[in-house]
Amino acid sequence: MVDVLPLVEARLNSALGEPDARASVTFLGADRIEVLxxxxxxxxxxxxxxxxxxxxxxxxxxxxxxxEGPRAELVLSVRAGVTDTGPVLRPLAVLAASPQVEGVIVAPGASLDVGKPLWPGAPFTSVLVGEPGGLVEDLELDAPLDPVRFLPLLPMTPNEAAWKRVHGAGALQERWLTHGTDLRDPNRASVPLGPSPE
Known part of the structure; x- marks a missing residue:
């Protein structure tokens, strides 16, 4: 059986450079999750x-x-030097362990909620799972294994998460685009939310 993780780490390093820090978290009943x-x-x-x-x-x-089955890793991008986002490591590890611990499939368009701020003082408690392939290309594995997809996480305010539940991921992303929302701003306010665009 192929060991997928060294290949995944090599793909991350080739796309993003060498990591300057890493942490590992272990959950009961799940393998260790590292966050680079x-x-x-x-x-x-x-x-x-x-x-x-x-x-x-x-x-x-x-x-x-x-x-067989979908494989993925999660990638969160935020602006540096604005606030201390380092404590996001544990919430990210929790989300990454959720397929093993809770038996969920993480896919684009899904909402993932950690139930508390992503980091101290963060206006976000949940994320929208974006489409893969932009920042880090899919990692193809030998058949019959599915490729590893690198899914971007887009932080959502509670109001945005509630609006997304009603109107859908596409409508929320359209709002962000229309208003020029900087999704990497760790202190950003919620995008203006009104009736669903026609």
Whole structure:
């Protein structure tokens, strides 16, 4: 059985450079999750390493498939030097462990809620899972393994998360685009939310 994680780390390093810090978190009943920190200019990126060691399986399946199924890691980008976002490491590890611990499949368009601020004083308690392929390209694995997808996380304020539940991920992303929202600003306010655009 191929060890996926060294290949994943190599892909992250080739796309983002060498990490300047890393932390690991272990949860009961789950493998260790590492979070790597990369800084490029005024942007800090946090990437999980460990989520893709096993495929995500349908929570309704009687037995998890150890080979086939979607694999992913999570990437969060924030502006550096604005506030201390370092404590986001543990919430990210919690989200990355959720497929193993809770049997969920993390996919683009999903909302993930950690139930508390992503870091002290953060106006966000949840994230929207974005589309992969922009920052870090998918990592193809030998058949029958699914590729590893690197999913960007977009922090949402509670109001945005509530609006997204009603109107959908696409409508919220359209709002962000229309208003020129800086999704990397760790202190940003909620985007103006009114009726769903036609």
């Amino acid at each position: 920190r990369f800084q490029e200019g005024d942007v800090v990126r946090y990437a999980t390493l460990g989520m893709s060691a096993h495929p995500m399986s349908d929570p309704t399946a009687m037995v998890a498939d150890p080979i």
